[in-house]
Every structure is written in C-alpha cells, then in structure tokens.
Amino acid sequence: MTSISRADVAHLGRLARLELTESELDHYSEQLDVILQSVARISEVAADDIPPMSHPIPMVNVFRDDVVKPSLTRQEALAAAPATEDDRFRVPRILDEE
C-alpha cells in the first residue's frame, strides 16, 4: 500500500511553488513513498507505553538573555542573495498572495 498519493505530491508541489512535470510526479511519489514506509516501521516497534517524542534529549527551558549582539553587515547579509536592489533582497513576484 502506498502511503502518499500522486495527488498529495502534486499538492505539496503547488504549496512549495514547484512546477513538477508528469514524470517528476511519478518519480517523487515513488521516492517519498519509500521514505515514508521506512519511517513508518518505527511505529511497528513503538508500543503504547512509549510516548511520542519530538526531541531526542529530555531538556526544557533553554533561554538566552535579551541582549543585542552585532548583526551581519548589510554587504554580508546580501552577499548570498541571487538578486538585490535598493539594499533589499529582490525576489520574483508572488501570485495569488495578499
């Protein structure tokens, strides 16, 4: 049984703004299915006495003090941007939002 449908992958693709071809949809559906089924094997050994866990270390309340530290320079901040303009990151226009 597959755990992720082709339609699920197409939906995720849309949410991620990825344009997936038909053959890519087949390819990723297959790959993701293998991954999900592998991970699902964990639940086979997780009995009722094992609570779900989101963090590997039982640790809480890791805080930092509210102190300002130096930021990057603007040059550093923008260095890896594919495009910049007016000291800002330049990104493609987004449709169907706002």
Next chain:
Amino acid sequence: MTTTSHGDVYIPFDEAMSRYEPIIGIETHVELGTNSKMWCGCSTDFGSDANTQVCPVCLGLPGSMPVVNRVAVESTIRIGLALNCNIAEWCRFARKNYFYPDMPKDYQISQYDEPLCYDGYLDVTVDTPDGPQVFRVEIERVHMEEDTGKLTHTGGATGRIHGAEYSLVDYNRAGIPLIEIVTKTVIGTGSLAPEVAKAYVKELRDVMRALGVSDVRMEEGSMRCDVNLSLNKPGDGWGTRSETKNVNSLRSVERAVRSEIERQASVLDNGGRVIQETRHFHEDTGRSTSGRSKEKAEDYRYFPEPDLVPVAPSRDWVEELRAGLPEMPSVKRARLKEEWNINDFELASLANSGALDLVEATIAFGVDSVAARKWWTGELLRVANEQGVELEALSVTPHDIQQVESLITSGALNDKLARQVFEGLLAGEGTVEEIIATRGLAVVSDDGALLAAIDEALAAAPDVAEKIQSGKIQAAGAVVGAVMKATKGQADAAKVRALLLERLGVSE
C-alpha cells in the same frame, strides 16, 4: 444601498442589524518591546536601514540555530496572567510551513496546539445610551511566534501586488518576538459589535502598556488586528465567517466590523452565500476587498519545532511574575474615578481620549486635578484631534503643564496667554520659559500701563464713556475688549474692567 468598484454591496447598518446577529472574533498580533529578536541577538529597533539588523539565524541560513529570548517568554506569561489565562506547564514551538518570501526560512516558528497561555478573559466597557455596559471577551489563547520581513512590491502601475514585476524584502522585522492573542467567539453583542470590538482592542492595548511589554503603536504596526465576523438570523446556526486583515487603528477596528456587517447582510439578503475568505481592510475607504481564500490549516503542515526544546515554566516563576503584575487599567480607572471624584461619563471621556495617564502624571507633579483635566481634555485634545494623533504624541508634557499652571497661580500668566504657551510648545518653539521670553508673554499688571491703554480706548470711543457714565455699564465690555486687544491679551480682563469703572467714577 451602496456598491463599491469591487462589486461589493452594502446595506445600511441599522437595516442589517434588524435582521441579523453578528458573531465576532479578534486575533491581535503584538510585537514585544524586547531589545533583541525572538531567537537571535539582532536589534529590534524600528526604522533602521534595510537589512542591517539581520544575522544567519533570522535569515534562515543553513546551520544556524535559534535560541529563545527569556524576556519574550516572560512577557508572554505576564500577558497571559494579565488576561486571566492559565499558563501551560509544558508547551512546544511548531513550524508553520509556507512558501512566501516574507520568511527566509520558508517557515515561521510559532505555536500550534500547545499555546503558552490559554482560557482567559478580558472585561471591556462600552458606553451606551443607558450608561456603561461591561462585556466579557473570552481569550482562547496567547501564543509566541516571530514577525515576518517587510515586502515592497514594485514594477506594477499602482505598486500593488497585482501586476508587480518583483518584490524587495527587508528582513529587519523578521524574527522580532510576536505574540498572538486570540479571542473565543464573542456573541450577544448585537448592534454594539463594532463598539465592543474597538473597546476590546483598546483595553488590550492599555493592558500591554501597563505591562510595559510593547509600545503597541498601531500606526507603526507593533499592534495589528484581524477581525473575524459572521452573521446569522436570530435562532439560526452560525454563519460562515470572513477574516478581515490589515485593521491597523482603533477607529478601523470599529469601521471594519461595521462595514463587514453591512456587506455580509447584503450578500445574505440576496440569497447569496458568504465565502470563507481573507479580506483586506483599507483605511482610506473604510471598506475591505477580497483577498486569497483561506488556506486550510493542514496546508501549513505544522509539526513540533525540532530546533527548540519545550518551554516548561515552573510554577514558582509564574507566581513570581503574577506577584509583579502592575495595576490593571480597569482597576486603575475605578481608583482614579474615586480619587478625582468624577462620574462615569467624565471617566469614559478621559479614558477614550487617552488622557488618563497624562492627567495622572500631571497631578503627580502637583497640579490640581481639575486644572490637569481641563488642559488635557480641552485645548490639547482639540489640537490632537485636529492633527489626527494621540494626545501623548503631542510635544507637551505633564511637566510643561505644571510649569504653566504655577505661572497662572502666581499671576504671571492668564488662561489666554497659557494657550499661547501651549501653541508654542506644540510648534516646537522650545521650553515654557523660552516661549514666554521669545513671544513676550506676560500678564500686564502695571496699573499705569493699563490706565494708559484704557484712556486710549476711551479717547477712540467717547460716546461709550458717556453711555457707561449714564448707567449702561454693559457698554464697558467694548472698552475692555479694546484694551485686551491693545495689550495682545496680556492683561487680566477683570482688572481692566475694575480700573475702567474706577476711572469713570462709576460703581456697579
């Protein structure tokens, strides 16, 4: 009935309320006033140059790891306590995944099903023709998250997103601690819904101010509201709700609710169906336009944030924070009402005009409570309203009022001159002393100078002197007016009048 260019139709509010009952819900985002961001040490200062307050963490660069700001957690707990919430013994952060460039990580760290604070309430008072009425607005949750970057859309003819060629992003705001306060559905407000919504946001703002956790400046976006609203016929089940975003002033909260009631009523009247959607409110028109349909919650694919460990505030910490809470605004209002011996109406007008704290501070400087109220709710409020700003944004301080008042008491200024001092202060002409010196403001108390002015006025109108002497004392007003004019208002009118009558040998 009115129709906008977007095709939305509105019917008059009273007509809408005669057939439908509104249900509202308000989500409020408050930027905390911490020094540094939520997960990193970048500054939160407003108005800095673009992309100068960013680092690998808030830019979402690979390998960077967030660490929670202790003060942000503390502030959230204090907000929760002030809103009578329970504080979670253990809760986690969650990733809210979405692909939009206002977040460089492609997700926002928020809280999902485990908010830090939950199940509280805030009582708000609304003025009605029958006197003040209290509504309890129940709070569903208060949770922690981070603010997003600021996008500027360019290229299109109007600069709006449709037709924009590309967008420019400034990430200075990304990662600033943001608190979301969500109400439960508020029912039973009837036609007071717009006022209740506004009163709630205002009360919430006052609570935030009292706590000192945020500067809550709606015009700068440090407090923002989304209004959920649905209508139903009495006795029917709840209708479909819309969510109006971009409601960024107290006045807009009221207008947005009113406008949406008028719009949905028109849709329902015509047998239509209200669409569950996000709408955008426009300050200029007071109306909203349709935005994207709301994404389903599961589209955000929330999951526990793996980079942050859970928050588990000890009960000792919570109780310590509770003990340190300041006097709440509602309690303070009740106290001041008693101390100043004022009625509900006077209290409401002071509170609504934002004068309460200013008057209290002025009294703390030793000014009589009547005088303190007079200046803030009279002259200064008039100017603030004219300029469309809050009272506290004016360049007049409680200390200025104390200085002016003590000069009035000593006879060096009268009310008219005091108004000129305030005019100078508002125009940024300097301190009270400087303005008095530069403008030459001082009560003319020298009898000789006043008598000279009186003689001059009498000489200019000889018939008036005769009238007064023949018993028509009310004619003195014209001479007093002329003297006041000649002295540029710098005389004591009562004194001028007394000197004038004495001069003419008339007694009252």
